[in-house]
Amino acid sequence: MGFLPSRPPPERTTKQIGDAAEDAALAHLQRQGLRLVARNYRTPGRGGGEVDLIVQTPNGTIVFVEVRSRADARHGGAAASVGFAKQRRIVFAARHYLMRQRQVPPCRFDVVVIEPEGITWLQAAFDAP
Known part of the structure; x- marks a missing residue:
């Protein structure tokens, strides 16, 4: 009986890489009590916004989290990739989310960066314009 030759594992898709980064970011935030x-x-x-994670601190602050992942620091690294246009889309989605709340809680915008060196949590990384 012959055996099939072993194949190298398929490369991960960008969606799989993004999901893994979000999983790591969420685990990190949950360890911090969120x-x-x-x-x-x-x-x-179409043309709306998206927030990777919405978490709540123990004191009730709602935190809208953008998760960025980069294999290396070229082009400024992951944190530099959250430019004005991306921030605007995140704020748009956050406002949409908050419209559904009876009372608007305190909130902020954080960025969690996943790089080979580790996880960096940038609290209050930007403000809503």
Whole structure:
């Protein structure tokens, strides 16, 4: 009986890499005491925004988290990739999310960076314009 030759494992897709980065970021935030409220929150329709993670601190602050992953620091690394246009889409999605709340809690925008050197949590990384 012949055996099939072993094949190298298929490369991970960008979606799989992004999901793994979000899993790592969420685990890190949960170890810091934050609680998951929503994951991959999207506004309806085209051209809207998306928030990777929405978490809540023990004191009730809602935190909208953008997760960025980079294999290396070329082009400024992962944190530099959260430019004005990306921030605007995150803020748009956050406002949409907050419209559904009876009372608007304190909130902020964080970025969690996943790089080969480790995880960096940038709290209050940007403000809503």
